[in-house]
Amino acid sequence: MITGNLFADVADQLPDEQIMELLSAPNVRIERIISTGHATAPNEWYDQDWAEWVLLLAGSAGLIFEGETEPLPLEPGSYVHIAAHVRHRVAWTDMSVPTIWLAIHYQ
Amino acid sequence: MITGNLFADVADQLPDEQIMELLSAPNVRIERIISTGHATAPNEWYDQDWAEWVLLLAGSAGLIFEGETEPLPLEPGSYVHIAAHVRHRVAWTDMSVPTIWLAIHYQ
Numbered sequence: 001m002i003t004g005n006l007f008a009d010v011a012d013q014l015p016d017e018q019i020m021e022l023l024s025a026p027n028v029r030i031e032r033i034i035s036t037g038h039a040t041a042p043n044e045w046y047d048q049d050w051a052e053w054v055l056l057l058a059g060s061a062g063l064i065f066e067g068e069t070e071p072l073p074l075e076p077g078s079y080v081h082i083a084a085h086v087r088h089r090v091a092w093t094d095m096s097v098p099t100i101w102l103a104i105h106y107q
Numbered sequence: 108m109i110t111g112n113l114f115a116d117v118a119d120q121l122p123d124e125q126i127m128e129l130l131s132a133p134n135v136r137i138e139r140i141i142s143t144g145h146a147t148a149p150n151e152w153y154d155q156d157w158a159e160w161v162l163l164l165a166g167s168a169g170l171i172f173e174g175e176t177e178p179l180p181l182e183p184g185s186y187v188h189i190a191a192h193v194r195h196r197v198a199w200t201d202m203s204v205p206t207i208w209l210a211i212h213y214q
Binding site for chain 1: 135
């Protein structure tokens with residue numbers, strides 16, 4: 001039995017986004033991601049082979065999908081399903097508090 | 108793109124545990140579960156064909172595994188991995204506030 005707390009050991013400032021793998025199985029990967037103001041580099045897109053179900057647990061963020069003009073604002077509790085190969089980027093994350101994400105990648 | 112908020116529409120009191128399916132795919136199923144003081148019936152056990160990664164988001168609970176004497180206490184942010192066919196039960200959930208779980212079942 002593996003147990004822990006998602007809100008433990010959250011740094012206030014990080015040089016880069018921090019990804020902690022919580023589960024890795026043949027069809028599923030679960031990660032905790034901490035962002036402290038990080039965003040995807042301009043003109044870069046995530047284009048993923050697996051689908052993703054992502055939940056924002058703390059902080060706030062804006063997620064933009066290719067072809068959209070405005071980012072989707074995310075607050076604690078917000079979840080989004082992103083199908084495989086749907087291009088998206090993180091437009092912004094909270095500058096004042098850490099943003100905690102739970103990402104479930106699956107095939 | 109499917110989006111929503113896990114903390115929306117949470118009833119204070121429910122006659123039974125409420126399960127909302129958030130994602131259903133061939134290898135993964137994601138559910139939000141709301142408990143308002145509910146527990147697994149005495150001497151009943153969950154014995155699941157799929158593994159489960161479960162996260163407590165609000166409230167509190169005690170999870171007991173077969174052969175253990177004390178429940179594992181869960182608070183917001185607590186997560187537990189439960190392998191397939193590991194028998195377990197919910198010993199108790201918070202009586203004062205709703206307990207919100209995110210359950211990821213996978214194979």
